[in-house]
Amino acid sequence: MKEQLREAGLTENESKVYVTLLELGPSHAGLISRRCGLHRRVVYDTLEMLIQKGLVGYIMQNNIKLFQCVHPHRLIERLQEKEKALEEFMPSLIERFAKTKEKEETNFYTGKNGLKTVFEDQIAIGKEILVLGASPLAYEMLELYFHWFDKRRVARKVKTRVIFHEGIERKIPLSEVRYLPQKYASPLAVNIYGDKVALILWSKEKPLAIVINNRDISEGYRNYFELLWKTARKRKV
Numbered sequence: 001m002k003e004q005l006r007e008a009g010l011t012e013n014e015s016k017v018y019v020t021l022l023e024l025g026p027s028h029a030g031l032i033s034r035r036c037g038l039h040r041r042v043v044y045d046t047l048e049m050l051i052q053k054g055l056v057g058y059i060m061q062n063n064i065k066l067f068q069c070v071h072p073h074r075l076i077e078r079l080q081e082k083e084k085a086l087e088e089f090m091p092s093l094i095e096r097f098a099k100t101k102e103k104e105e106t107n108f109y110t111g112k113n114g115l116k117t118v119f120e121d122q123i124a125i126g127k128e129i130l131v132l133g134a135s136p137l138a139y140e141m142l143e144l145y146f147h148w149f150d151k152r153r154v155a156r157k158v159k160t161r162v163i164f165h166e167g168i169e170r171k172i173p174l175s176e177v178r179y180l181p182q183k184y185a186s187p188l189a190v191n192i193y194g195d196k197v198a199l200i201l202w203s204k205e206k207p208l209a210i211v212i213n214n215r216d217i218s219e220g221y222r223n224y225f226e227l228l229w230k231t232a233r234k235r236k237v
Contacts, residue, residue, distance in 0.1 A: 001019055009079070017056075026061075026067065054070065057070055106212050109209040111206075114208075114209060118211055119145075121196070122153075122158070123158060127158070127193055129153075131160060132190040132191075135186075153174065154174045159174055163178050167185075180228065188200070189202060190221060192225060195214065197211070197221045198212075
């Protein structure tokens, strides 16, 4: 649960304190400190941050502050507020980005946040996404993120076609899925979208993505995908 809360934007200490409060109910800072193992001063500072984010409140009982969580739906509301705020000035950011961006380039991205940047780019391009060799590690590492990714992708009507390897079970909205034999499984996945190709190495230790922006290379990978698509099974046997 703490990992998912960090994916939703909470720091490690905020996640610890928030989960502790969920389990304890209304509690004073001393009890929270003992239960989650953080210094009392750190707990106070963390509670203040959670209050500012609208995730925690407090009541006075016998002149003692008892802190308590607000309804967890507030987490979803915060994410929606952030997305709305970004959408408002996104055109300005894109305009500035376009002025300095080269037509053809190769970029490297590492870590979970780096991979999220690659998937955000796929939504921004807004064209069909072709995925070859999707790894089960992807959903294990970024499960919460992919929930929101698919939700926004569907809202923007960005279709996807995926070639999984047999043994992977995953329902993906607004998509077609086919399967190749398990013997061809690999931690490397290829995402093709627009004029770009993303080579993604799904690794818990050091996830990596290489994004190539080149129309000819993209077209070559797209043709290769279509060839495999014709030979892949429509359903597992």
